[in-house]
Amino acid sequence: MDESIPQISEPPTAGNPPMRRDALRDLAALFLRLGTIAMGGPAAHIAMMEDEVVRRRRWMTHERFLDMLGVCNLIPGPNSTEMAIHIGQERAGLAGLVVAGACFIFPAAAIVLIIAWAYVRFGAMPQAAGLLYGVKPVIIAVVLQALWGLGRSAIKSRILTAIAIVGLAASILEVNDMIVLLGGGIVMLAIRAFEDRSSARAAIAAIPAVATRASAVKGAALAATVAGVPFSLITLFLFFLKVGAVLFGSGYVLLAFIRTDLVDRLRWLTEAQLLDAVAVGQVTPGPVFTTATFIGYLLGGFRGAVVATLGIFIPSFFFVSISGPLIPRLRRSALAGAFLDGVNVGAWALMAAVTLFLARAAIVDLTTMILAVSSAFILIRYRLNSAWLVLGGGLVGLAMIPWR
Numbered sequence: 001m002d003e004s005i006p007q008i009s010e011p012p013t014a015g016n017p018p019m020r021r022d023a024l025r026d027l028a029a030l031f032l033r034l035g036t037i038a039m040g041g042p043a044a045h046i047a048m049m050e051d052e053v054v055r056r057r058r059w060m061t062h063e064r065f066l067d068m069l070g071v072c073n074l075i076p077g078p079n080s081t082e083m084a085i086h087i088g089q090e091r092a093g094l095a096g097l098v099v100a101g102a103c104f105i106f107p108a109a110a111i112v113l114i115i116a117w118a119y120v121r122f123g124a125m126p127q128a129a130g131l132l133y134g135v136k137p138v139i140i141a142v143v144l145q146a147l148w149g150l151g152r153s154a155i156k157s158r159i160l161t162a163i164a165i166v167g168l169a170a171s172i173l174e175v176n177d178m179i180v181l182l183g184g185g186i187v188m189l190a191i192r193a194f195e196d197r198s199s200a201r202a203a204i205a206a207i208p209a210v211a212t213r214a215s216a217v218k219g220a221a222l223a224a225t226v227a228g229v230p231f232s233l234i235t236l237f238l239f240f241l242k243v244g245a246v247l248f249g250s251g252y253v254l255l256a257f258i259r260t261d262l263v264d265r266l267r268w269l270t271e272a273q274l275l276d277a278v279a280v281g282q283v284t285p286g287p288v289f290t291t292a293t294f295i296g297y298l299l300g301g302f303r304g305a306v307v308a309t310l311g312i313f314i315p316s317f318f319f320v321s322i323s324g325p326l327i328p329r330l331r332r333s334a335l336a337g338a339f340l341d342g343v344n345v346g347a348w349a350l351m352a353a354v355t356l357f358l359a360r361a362a363i364v365d366l367t368t369m370i371l372a373v374s375s376a377f378i379l380i381r382y383r384l385n386s387a388w389l390v391l392g393g394g395l396v397g398l399a400m401i402p403w404r
Contacts (some may be wrong), residue, residue, distance in 0.1 A: 108286020134397020
């Protein structure tokens with residue numbers, strides 16, 4: 001055999017336990033390392049995974065990797081975490097799915113847990129306050145960069161532009177997040193269905209049902225606000241389980257869900273605490289969804305952190321396990337593509353609205369304004385790793401302590 005031709009190794013089978021054990025060991029080592037060092041957000045994580053599993057290890061072809069990435073954009077949950085889970089499933093079946101996903105999540109969650117403990121223990125100290133003073137405006141810039149990139153790829157027609165504007169206005173007016181998120185997808189699905197007359201009736205029939213359900217959710221949320229909901233681990237778990245099961249788009253859309261439910265409705269968090277949680281999720285490696293770990297610890301200590309982490313990540317394992325065999329069919333579906341286009345625009349609108357709300361808490365004077373604007377320019381123009389800017393913002397905040 002010509003060794004100059006790249007060889008794609010076959011996934012191990014149940015009939016070959018030694019190979020399966022080797023595969024699981026390799027998956028654990030790779031994703032523990034990536035979960036510890038992968039900075040820069042989902043795009044950077046996915047690029048590192050491609051380098052490892054396609055170029056270096058040759059576990060799969062580039063085409064297969066792209067197939068998986070396409071499906072990750074069609075199902076809820078954090079894309080980079082779901083890519084890790086997909087790779088594990090491809091390499092070693094169900095056991096690989098669990099090992100790869102857990103090993104990618106665990107280091108990041110452990111780091112966030114330690115920071116959460118320090119935040120609760122020392123958060124009121126001037127040094128910690130100064131650090132967050134400088135980091136928060138940089139986080140706003142990081143979200144703006146994500147908005148810029150998502151907008152360029154998602155808003156690609158006049159119809160999608162109109163959906164984005166309406167979605168942004170609706171989100172600012174505090175229309176239910178699910179209406180904004182799924183509304184764009186339903187509109188695009190209906191338009192595509194009208195082009196395929198055989199699917200038109202089904203698409204139209206789905207719109208009232210979804211709208212009614214979303215309205216019911218909004219009504220329940222308002223009722224809960226009036227009544228007041230005491231904290232419980234069960235409610236915390238169910239909230240993050242819901243978020244993990246329905247959240248499309250970037251991990252930053254998580255901010256909109258948290259603000260609507262935990263800040264506005266349940267009043268378990270303040271906006272300042274939410275922004276601090278986002279800062280911690282950004283400055284640490286691994287998935288941004290470990291923001292849930294930080295929030296869980298703030299609300300319920302170690303048990304709260306575990307419950308929140310499990311709740312937000314469990315749906316990803318489920319969706320990947322059932323979507324793997326559907327990859328070829330989903331890629332060929334025009335309706336699925338149209339729905340995804342609309343959902344991505346809805347996600348962009350949610351991100352834009354929550355950024356406006358959070359910017360009010362982060363940009364409080366001339367220094368923070370300069371930090372936010374300069375960081376956004378550097379990120380968009382030069383694509384510097386956001387971790388360096390977050391570090392720089394923190395140093396500026398510490399340096400400003402004597403003048404604040």
